[in-house]
Amino acid sequence: MTALPFFVANRPVQGTGPTFVSTNPATGAANYEVSAASAADVDAAVTAARDAVRSARWRNLRPHERARIIARIADGMEAHAQELADIQMRENGKVMAECRTQVSSAIATYRYFAAVCETLGSDVTPSRGDYVSMTVHEPVGVVAAITPWNSPLTMEAQKVAPALAAGNAIIVKPSEVTPTAAILVARIAAEAGLPAGILNVVTGLGTDTGVALVRHPGVRMVSFTGGTETGRAIGRICADRLIPAALELGGKSPNIVFEDADLDAAVTGVIGGIFEGSGQSCVAGSRLFVQRSVYAEFVARLKTATEALGVGLPTQAGVKMGPLASFPHRDRVERMVEDARKEGGDIIAGGTRPGAPELADGAFYMPTLIAGLTNASGAARQEIFGPVLVLLSFDDEADVVAQANDTVYGLACGIWTADYRRAWRVARAIEAGTVWINTYKQLSIATPFGGFKESGIGREKGISGVRLYQQSKGIYWDMGPLVPPFMDTEDAMKGGSK
Numbered sequence: 001m002t003a004l005p006f007f008v009a010n011r012p013v014q015g016t017g018p019t020f021v022s023t024n025p026a027t028g029a030a031n032y033e034v035s036a037a038s039a040a041d042v043d044a045a046v047t048a049a050r051d052a053v054r055s056a057r058w059r060n061l062r063p064h065e066r067a068r069i070i071a072r073i074a075d076g077m078e079a080h081a082q083e084l085a086d087i088q089m090r091e092n093g094k095v096m097a098e099c100r101t102q103v104s105s106a107i108a109t110y111r112y113f114a115a116v117c118e119t120l121g122s123d124v125t126p127s128r129g130d131y132v133s134m135t136v137h138e139p140v141g142v143v144a145a146i147t148p149w150n151s152p153l154t155m156e157a158q159k160v161a162p163a164l165a166a167g168n169a170i171i172v173k174p175s176e177v178t179p180t181a182a183i184l185v186a187r188i189a190a191e192a193g194l195p196a197g198i199l200n201v202v203t204g205l206g207t208d209t210g211v212a213l214v215r216h217p218g219v220r221m222v223s224f225t226g227g228t229e230t231g232r233a234i235g236r237i238c239a240d241r242l243i244p245a246a247l248e249l250g251g252k253s254p255n256i257v258f259e260d261a262d263l264d265a266a267v268t269g270v271i272g273g274i275f276e277g278s279g280q281s282c283v284a285g286s287r288l289f290v291q292r293s294v295y296a297e298f299v300a301r302l303k304t305a306t307e308a309l310g311v312g313l314p315t316q317a318g319v320k321m322g323p324l325a326s327f328p329h330r331d332r333v334e335r336m337v338e339d340a341r342k343e344g345g346d347i348i349a350g351g352t353r354p355g356a357p358e359l360a361d362g363a364f365y366m367p368t369l370i371a372g373l374t375n376a377s378g379a380a381r382q383e384i385f386g387p388v389l390v391l392l393s394f395d396d397e398a399d400v401v402a403q404a405n406d407t408v409y410g411l412a413c414g415i416w417t418a419d420y421r422r423a424w425r426v427a428r429a430i431e432a433g434t435v436w437i438n439t440y441k442q443l444s445i446a447t448p449f450g451g452f453k454e455s456g457i458g459r460e461k462g463i464s465g466v467r468l469y470q471q472s473k474g475i476y477w478d479m480g481p482l483v484p485p486f487m488d489t490e491d492a493m494k495g496g497s498k
């Protein structure tokens with residue numbers, strides 16, 4: 001089998017690192033062998049990106065011209081929509097309906113950032129003397145985008161589209177589990193007229209290719225989405241190199257049901273919040289808090305709904321949950337449920353692989369509910385990143401705010417209540433980057449997204465999603481009489497000296 005090449009400077013490249021195999025988690029069959037970038041290949045990619053970002057062909061493009069190319073990438077993705085959805089399903093096992101939704105979301109992300117690119121301007125700042133002062137925003141240079149396997153299409157779009165709008169060159173290092181969607185997008189971008197070297201993809205293991213990229217002196221910023229420990233390791237390297245790192249990391253998000261909530265809506269929201277994508281979502285509502293007065297009734301309804309969820313092959317219509325994205329990850333989830341059982345957890349639904357013979361070769365795991373633990377338990381503290389919900393109870397608002405915030409993470413939170421004053425109070429008291437009230441997992445590309453605490457640093461999406469990939473420059477333009485060679489005291493008082 002010839003290994004699939006990655007894509008640098010608008011050309012396919014056979015890497016010189018050890019190849020690896022992409023596996024379909026629904027069937028266990030090998031998809032293809034994939035080429036890996038060695039440190040020398042990474043160096044070549046960074047050199048191509050650095051040359052491209054400095055070239056007049058890219059630097060001199062006006063924002064509306066850059067925006068046109070970004071919009072054409074969206075058109076190209078639309079033309080290849082089914083192919084993109086198929087790739088993701090084949091590599092991480094997400095059900096086809098979700099893959100299609102994620103392709104649409106990625107396309108919308110390119111369109112949104114094309115619009116932002118065309119409309120964002122520079123600022124004239126209030127002057128404190130006879131000069132005009134301006135703030136202009138310039139690209140950081142070469143950006144490394146390192147992405148996880150759970151939602152490669154959307155995560156990569158959320159980094160690449162704003163980084164292009166900001167005028168950078170980008171090198172994407174996708175997860176080894178989901179290596180090829182980024183390659184197709186880069187090919188589409190080349191066809192859309194993106195100059196060679198502006199969008200590159202290098203495949204390979206995080207610990208080889210990823211590390212080589214983060215350490216490379218030509219890389220001027222890292223945008224990472226993935227686990228908290230990996231983010232910490234990358235952040236350390238970036239700190240040493242004094243380059244910015246945007247880190248979107250893990251979560252253990254609380255989903256809170258008050259006794260006055262619409263319980264039918266809350267059951268639907270809680271189920272979708274944890275089991276969509278087989279629980280492999282950074283914002284998964286993986287800690288459920290139910291007010292004690294309705295706990296028994298709510299849990300009974302939740303158990304019925306969980307056991308009715310369609311688990312099956314991601315190609316089958318009506319299936320809500322496919323496999324986990326890889327066999328090692330399924331085994332990890334399984335071990336974590338066993339650990340929960342050992343620490344006294346009562347597995348009231350799931351807790352096993354499915355019995356259906358047609359699923360036996362895939363990395364499947366049943367949707368699982370664990371009761372009988374406290375918020376201090378391992379299962380309530382560690383990110384399981386699978387279809388596993390820990391059920392907890394609370395007495396009153398103060399109690400649930402304290403419990404919900406008692407975590408190292410701070411990515412998201414759901415609140416289910418009919419009391420709008422309480423919804424507001426709790427939303428403000430929760431330490432998380434996103435809060436949903438009477439809904440869960442609604443996301444908009446126009447709204448900044450990111451984590452509090454160990455869930456990350458920086459905000460992607462929204463207009464500021466472009467600024468994340470720029471550095472500002474102040475320009476002072478004299479409009480008065482000749483500037484004296486040294487500031488006198490009066491001038492220093494007006495503007496502040498350095």
Ligand code: NDP
Nearest residue numbers: 147148174175176205206210211226227230248249250282
């Ligand atoms: P990892 O942190 O293991 O990997 C993420 C990416 O980093 C992959 O491309 C991986 O490559 C690469 N990588 C791994 N080690 C290094 C390293 N030392 N240096 C450079 N790159 C490295 O996360 P997962 O892929 O397992 O994704 C799951 C995690 O991502 C969960 O914790 C989840 O919460 C988090 N996540 C966060 C989101 C957010 O927005 N906050 C969104 C989605 C997921 P390789 O795959 O080859 O190892």
